[in-house]
Amino acid sequence: MSLIVAMLCMLSSTAFAQTLISGVLLEDTTNEPIIGANISVEGTTTGAISDFNGQFAFESKRTGKQTLNISFVGMKSIKKEVELNGTPIDLGEVQMASDAVGLAEVEVLASIAIDRKTPVAVASIDAEQIETKMGNQEFPQVLKSSPGVYVSGAGGGFGDSRISLRGFDSENVAVMINGVPVNDMENGKVYWSNWAGLGDVTKTMQVQRGLGASKLAVPSVGGTINILTKTTDAEKGGNVFMGMGNDGYFKTGLTLSTGLMDNGWAITTALSKTTGNGYVDGTSFEGYSYFLNISKQFNDRHTLSFTTFGAPQTHGQRRTYLTEEEYEKHGDRYNKDWGYKNGQEFNMNQNSYHKPQMSLNHYWTISEKTDLSTSVYFSVGKGGGTGMAGSHWVDDSYRTYDGLIDWDAYVANNVDEEGGAKGIYRASNNNHLWTGALSTLTHQLNDNWTLVGGLDLRYYLGQHYQTVEDLMGGDFYVDNSMKSQPNRVVGVGDRMGYDNDGIVQWQGFFGQLEYSKDQLSAFFTGAVSHQAFKRIDYMSYEHGTDETDWQSFWGGSAKAGANYNIDEHHNVFANAGYISRQPFFGAVFLNYQNDINENAVNEKILSGEIGYGYRNQGFRANVNAYYTHWQDKSFVKTVFRDGVPYTANLLGVDALHKGIEVDMTYQVNRRLTLTGMVSLGDWRWLNDLENVQIFDDQQNAIDTVNVYMAGAEVGNSAQTTAALGVSYEVVNGLRLNADWNYYGRLFADYDPTRRDSEEYKGTGAYEMPSYNLLDLGASYAFQMAGFNGLVNFRVNNVLNTAYAVQGLQGGIDDTGAMLPGDYYMGLGRTYSVGLKMSF
Numbered sequence: 001m002s003l004i005v006a007m008l009c010m011l012s013s014t015a016f017a018q019t020l021i022s023g024v025l026l027e028d029t030t031n032e033p034i035i036g037a038n039i040s041v042e043g044t045t046t047g048a049i050s051d052f053n054g055q056f057a058f059e060s061k062r063t064g065k066q067t068l069n070i071s072f073v074g075m076k077s078i079k080k081e082v083e084l085n086g087t088p089i090d091l092g093e094v095q096m097a098s099d100a101v102g103l104a105e106v107e108v109l110a111s112i113a114i115d116r117k118t119p120v121a122v123a124s125i126d127a128e129q130i131e132t133k134m135g136n137q138e139f140p141q142v143l144k145s146s147p148g149v150y151v152s153g154a155g156g157g158f159g160d161s162r163i164s165l166r167g168f169d170s171e172n173v174a175v176m177i178n179g180v181p182v183n184d185m186e187n188g189k190v191y192w193s194n195w196a197g198l199g200d201v202t203k204t205m206q207v208q209r210g211l212g213a214s215k216l217a218v219p220s221v222g223g224t225i226n227i228l229t230k231t232t233d234a235e236k237g238g239n240v241f242m243g244m245g246n247d248g249y250f251k252t253g254l255t256l257s258t259g260l261m262d263n264g265w266a267i268t269t270a271l272s273k274t275t276g277n278g279y280v281d282g283t284s285f286e287g288y289s290y291f292l293n294i295s296k297q298f299n300d301r302h303t304l305s306f307t308t309f310g311a312p313q314t315h316g317q318r319r320t321y322l323t324e325e326e327y328e329k330h331g332d333r334y335n336k337d338w339g340y341k342n343g344q345e346f347n348m349n350q351n352s353y354h355k356p357q358m359s360l361n362h363y364w365t366i367s368e369k370t371d372l373s374t375s376v377y378f379s380v381g382k383g384g385g386t387g388m389a390g391s392h393w394v395d396d397s398y399r400t401y402d403g404l405i406d407w408d409a410y411v412a413n414n415v416d417e418e419g420g421a422k423g424i425y426r427a428s429n430n431n432h433l434w435t436g437a438l439s440t441l442t443h444q445l446n447d448n449w450t451l452v453g454g455l456d457l458r459y460y461l462g463q464h465y466q467t468v469e470d471l472m473g474g475d476f477y478v479d480n481s482m483k484s485q486p487n488r489v490v491g492v493g494d495r496m497g498y499d500n501d502g503i504v505q506w507q508g509f510f511g512q513l514e515y516s517k518d519q520l521s522a523f524f525t526g527a528v529s530h531q532a533f534k535r536i537d538y539m540s541y542e543h544g545t546d547e548t549d550w551q552s553f554w555g556g557s558a559k560a561g562a563n564y565n566i567d568e569h570h571n572v573f574a575n576a577g578y579i580s581r582q583p584f585f586g587a588v589f590l591n592y593q594n595d596i597n598e599n600a601v602n603e604k605i606l607s608g609e610i611g612y613g614y615r616n617q618g619f620r621a622n623v624n625a626y627y628t629h630w631q632d633k634s635f636v637k638t639v640f641r642d643g644v645p646y647t648a649n650l651l652g653v654d655a656l657h658k659g660i661e662v663d664m665t666y667q668v669n670r671r672l673t674l675t676g677m678v679s680l681g682d683w684r685w686l687n688d689l690e691n692v693q694i695f696d697d698q699q700n701a702i703d704t705v706n707v708y709m710a711g712a713e714v715g716n717s718a719q720t721t722a723a724l725g726v727s728y729e730v731v732n733g734l735r736l737n738a739d740w741n742y743y744g745r746l747f748a749d750y751d752p753t754r755r756d757s758e759e760y761k762g763t764g765a766y767e768m769p770s771y772n773l774l775d776l777g778a779s780y781a782f783q784m785a786g787f788n789g790l791v792n793f794r795v796n797n798v799l800n801t802a803y804a805v806q807g808l809q810g811g812i813d814d815t816g817a818m819l820p821g822d823y824y825m826g827l828g829r830t831y832s833v834g835l836k837m838s839f
Contacts, residue, residue, distance in 0.1 A: 019084040022057035023091030025050045025070065029104040032114055034096055036667070037072035042079075045732055049670050052115075052615040053568060060084055073128040074203060075099055076234060100203060101232040101266050101295045102305045105363040108373050109179030109440055110226045111214045112206060117521045119561035119573035121209040121611055121624040121661060123147065130199055132737065132779055135794030135832035136245040136276075139199045140192055145723035145739055147661035147679040148209050148223070150746075152716075152806045155318035155335075155824055157351070158278060158285035159193025162806075164717040165209060166626065167657050167683035168222030171584070174214060175225045178307070179438060180359060180377050181218055185460035185504040186585035188219055194355040194381070197289020197311030200253060200272050201229045209661070210609050210626050211577040215440070215510045216456050217527035217557050219581055221605050221628065222657075231305060232266040232295040233257035241272070243792075243834030248284075249276035251834070264297040278316065279827045282338030282347045285315035303363040310356030316347035317385070321808055321822030330403050332802060332825035339405030346407050348394065348425075353383030369444040376437045384429040386469060389497060390477065392423030411473040421474025426497060431463040436506075448517040456508035456529070465538075466497030482539045498592070499538040502585055505550075506531050522562035529555050531582045535589045548594050553582035555602055569616050576608040587634040590647050597636070599649045604631040618667030628657040637705045637753050639694055648694040648705055650753060654686040655714060675725035681745075683714035685752060688761065708760040709752045715765050716749035716806065733781040744770035748821060750809030759812055766810060766818035771803035771826075788838040793831075800829040 025034040033054025040047030041060050048058040050072075060066070063084050068091075070078040075096040082089055098104065113122045123146040134142050138161035144151045148166045165173045171188030174181065177198075183190055205227050208214070212224035236259030243251040253272035260266045270291040277284045291309040298304070318335040326334060338347040359377035366372060388394060398410045414422050436458035443451045468490055471477060476489050479496040490496050510527035532550045540546070561575030583600045590597050611624030635650040659681035666674040689707040713719070722742040729735045747765040777794040807823030 019060050019062075019086055020057065020088040021060060021068070021082070021084075021091070022055070022088070024093050025054040025056070025072070026093055026095055027075075028095040028097045030114070034072055034075065035115075037070060037075070037096070038670075039068060039070050042067040042069050047670060049618070049667055051617055051667070052620050070094065070096070072096060073126050074103075097234070099234050100230065101234050101260055101297070102303055102361065102363060103203065103228070103231050105303065105361070105371075105373050106178050106228055106231060108371070108442065109361075109375055109438060110176060110228060111179070111212075111216075112226060112228070113208055113213045116565055116571050116613065116615070117516070117563055118213050119521070119523075119563040119575045119611075120211065120213050121147070121609065121622065121626070123207045123209075123663065125205045125207075127203055130202055130205070131790075131836075132777060132792060133739070133775075133794070134199050135777070135792065135796065135834070136243070136249045136251075136830060137796060138192060139195065142199075143205070143207060143225075144741055145675070145677060145725060146207050147663050147677045147721070148659070148681070149207065149679075150717040150721065150743070153824070153827055154806060155283075156278070156280035156827060157193075157283045157317040158276070158287065158315035159191075159196040159313060159351075160315075160317060161192050163190075163192075163225075165207070165222035165225075166628070166659065167681055167714045167717045167719065169716070172219055172221040173223055173225060174212065174216075174218035174220040175227070176214070176218070177227045177357070178229055178359065178361075178375070179226075180357070180375060180436070181216065181456075181458075182357075183219065185432075185434065185458065185506070186462055186502050188584055191353070193313060193315065193351060194353050195311060196274075196287050196313050197272060197291075197309070198227060198229070200289050201270055201291040201309060203228045203230050209624075210628070211559050211561075211575055211579075211607055215452060215454070215512050215525050215527065216438075217508045217510065217529040217555060219579075221579065221581075221607070221630070229307070229309060230268060230270070230291065230293065231307070232268045232293045233259060234266070235259045237839055239836050239838040241834060241836045243832055245276070245832030246830045247277045247279055249832060250274070260295075260297070266295045268293045279333060279830060280318050281333050281335040282345060283316040283318060283335065284345065285313065287311060287313035287315070301365045305361040305363070306359070307361070308356060308358040310354060312354035314350065314352040316345075317349040317351055318824070319349045321824060323822050324820075326403065327825060332828055334403060336403065337405075339400070339407050341407035341411070346405075348386065348388055348405070350386045351383070352385075353381065355379060355381040355383075371442045372439065373442075374437070374439040377435065379432075379434040381430070381432040381434070383431070384427055386425060386427050388423055389426040389466070390421065390423035392421075394423075414472045415474050419475040421471045421477045423472060424468055424474070424477050425470035425472055426466050427469045428466050428497075429464070433461045435459050448515055450514040450516075452512040452514065454510055456506070456510065458504070458506035458508075460502075460504040460506075462502040462504075464502065465495050465499040468492050468494050468496055483542045484544045498540070500540075501536040503534040503536070504531065504585065519565040520562065523560065525557070525559045527557045529582070531555065533585055533588050535585075535594050537594050540593050546594050548589070548596060551588050551596060551600075553600075553602065555580045555582040569614055571613045571615075572611065573613075574608075574610045577606075579603075579605040579607075581605065583634045587636060590636060591638060591645050595645075595647070597647070597649065599651075600634070601632055601649070601651065603633055605629070606631070618669075619664070620666075621662070621664040623660070623662050625660045626658060630655045630657070635707075635753050637692070637694070637707075639703050639705075641702055646694050646702060648692055650689055650692060650705070650707060652687065652689060653707075653752070655684065656686055657681065657683040657714070659683075659719075671729040673727045675723070675727075677721075677723045679721045681719040683717075683719055685709040685712050685714065705753075706756050706758075707753055708755050708758065708762075711762065711764065712752070712755070712760075713745075713747045713765045713767075715747040715809065718743040718746040718770075720744035720770075735779050735781075737777045737779075739775045741773045741775075742770070743772075746770065748807045748809040748818075748823075759816065763812065763816055763818060766807075766820055768804055768807050768820070768823070771801060773801060773803075774798045786839065790836045790838070792834045792836075794833075795829065795831045797827060797829050802828070
């Protein structure tokens with residue numbers, strides 16, 4: 001009998017010890033749920049992960065006083081003392097604060113989208129994902145598993161990746177760093193080599209597909225990439241990092257922070273150095289990155305924050321596409337652009353650039369209902385790329401059996417009878433000065449309505465010129481580029497080839513009205529911008545320097561959208577908008593001279609999107625469909641008569657981009673997470689242009705132009721993509737992850753205006769082979785001697801798949817079938833391992 005009583009007491013004690021712990025995690029500034037935070041009982045493996053509503057619940061067998069650890073990347077960790085005695089514990093709403101000073105204010109400038117509230121299709125990548133998945137890849141590669149995104153390594157050089165969204169290249173994708181636009185003011189492009197150190201200092205990155213949530217009049221046709229860098233760490237500490245990988249990759253880094261001190265000051269700095277030989281032959285690189293943020297909180301109303309960061313780098317490039325024969329003979333690492341000169345590696349195409357950005361932000365809480373966020377920024381870019389110039393070209397007679405350039409043989413044949421160089425090694429310099437101001441005023445009209453307004457001011461000066469870098473054995477070089485000084489003798493460091501400035505002014509104004517009540521949120525945004533261009537040419541005219549008048553264009557956008565949360569699980573959203581975008585610099589000034597295009601017009605983009613979201617426990621899914629109609633895309637066609645160029649605007653060039661995107665995340669349990677996405681696009685040119693007349697200066701018709709592209713697919717981006725990912729924590733601290741990506745319906749790149757003969761009528765573009773990639777990774781977190789350690793190991797393209805990542809359109813055969821052209825091969829198997837020790 002005593003034994004039975006004892007057993008019953010033990011069972012009762014066991015049942016008594018099972019304590020249910022629950023609660024909801026919310027951000028303290030926005031009151032938004034925190035998704036994916038870890039909650040555990042200290043010293044045990046018992047715990048849970050917060051779901052998509054920020055909720056968590058788990059049971060613990062422990063009794064007595066225990067400590068709960070609550071942690072999430074980007075938020076201050078929380079420790080809570082609890083008494084476990086079998087009675088359920090509801091922690092209620094637990095507010096978590098950001099671990100960075102001023103981050104919430106930067107998010108206002110950057111127009112960060114909020115789940116189940118902002119009616120746009122969005123994907124977010126946090127610092128932990130970047131750290132785990134980037135390894136020695138290019139920064140844009142961490143986005144490759146996002147719907148609608150295609151990332152190409154292009155030639156394979158350090159920082160040479162290109163990214164497109166929904167079939168639109170970078171000039172039609174707005175890229176913003178801390179809310180500041182960084183697309184080139186002349187051509188709209190983004191050169192990722194200028195930002196090669198961003199992965200070290202990015203706090204979070206958000207891809208808003210389609211019109212996006214930005215209030216600025218930015219070119220978000222395909223979408224907006226919002227990058228938020230570190231601000232100032234709220235807690236004192238830092239870390240040291242060392243990593244290595246294939247082909248001599250080596251990286252070191254250091255981060256230090258004072259934390260927010262009692263006097264209101266906080267300072268964070270980060271430095272790194274990266275070197276390597278490059279996967280592609282002849283593409284060795286050396287890069288540095290630096291970051292500094294100084295913040296000062298004066299009182300509850302004012303905060304000043306100064307940030308500067310940059311990434312000076314030098315790297316070899318592969319700019320020449322491969323033929324099928326060259327690939328079969330030399331392999332995927334082959335680079336036609338390099339060889340040896342005096343026993344040293346010498347690449348025809350070398351890129352060097354440094355583009356520091358500095359900003360001073362002021363955050364002012366005017367009242368409980370009104371805030372003002374202002375950023376004044378300044379950027380100076382210096383550098384460019386190299387190549388050959390002159391009458392002596394590097395042809396196949398100067399190639400070795402291995403396909404390399406025999407530079408010594410080239411130099412030996414490069415000097416004329418007078419000692420002059422027939423060919424030279426030149427640098428194309430593209431320096432710039434860019435300054436601007438961005439200010440956003442937010443006023444809460446009442447509990448439901450908020451009014452946002454502000455201005456966006458920019459000034460840009462671009463300096464473009466060539467210089468002589470190496471006379472390649474000669475004593476001088478005779479340059480005929482300067483019309484006012486023909487047969488000018490130049491030496492190393494002298495300007496030649498071309499020399500011109502581009503100046504751009506921008507004034508933008510925006511306003512947004514927001515509504516939020518219960519399950520419904522909505523917005524209407526209007527923006528107007530004025531852009532003026534001027535070009536100064538120092539070489540192309542016999543009378544010397546020639547300067548144009550300002551060429552002025554107005555543009556703007558109007559967007560509206562709404563999200564409705566049907567219940568805690570289901571939501572729907574829709575948005576629509578219209579963009580009138582000014583032409584780029586090259587469409588205003590033709591033929592790389594001061595020839596003004598009097599008939600340049602704005603491009604018009606009409607876009608709409610609908611979406612549905614589902615959230616339940618650890619599962620979330622999104623489905624959205626989009627429709628983007630592009631009218632009057634800027635194309636010009638030039639013909640020559642007796643050596644004189646005549647140009648026509650090809651107006652009425654339209655394209656239609658439409659598609660469906662699906663993405664999901666399933667947190668099976670605390671240890672296992674599954675992700676997936678499918679993106680199906682249909683991007684085509686809509687119409688042919690026939691009998692477009694070209695006139696001379698006296699308005700006499702001298703030629704007609706035809707372009708046959710109706711129905712042809714838009715090239716240079718995979719229209720079908722899919723991805724699957726799995727992340728599994730095997731034991732505490734050890735996590736394995738795998739990512740599979742598929743790319744299909746990848747059409748070769750081509751210039752639509754070159755489809756000028758009737759044989760192209762009704763034909764499509766050349767479809768390149770589809771391909772699959774598998775990446776594997778592992779990370780291990782540990783504690784040692786007061787440090788928090790993290791080891792990351794990453795293998796990309798595990799199966800060493802051979803694939804063409806980007807290619808050119810070939811010709812057309814007698815049957816009307818499109819032929820392949822030359823291409824870039826993607827990278828084979830690569831690997832990296834890194835160790836970070838935080839304190």
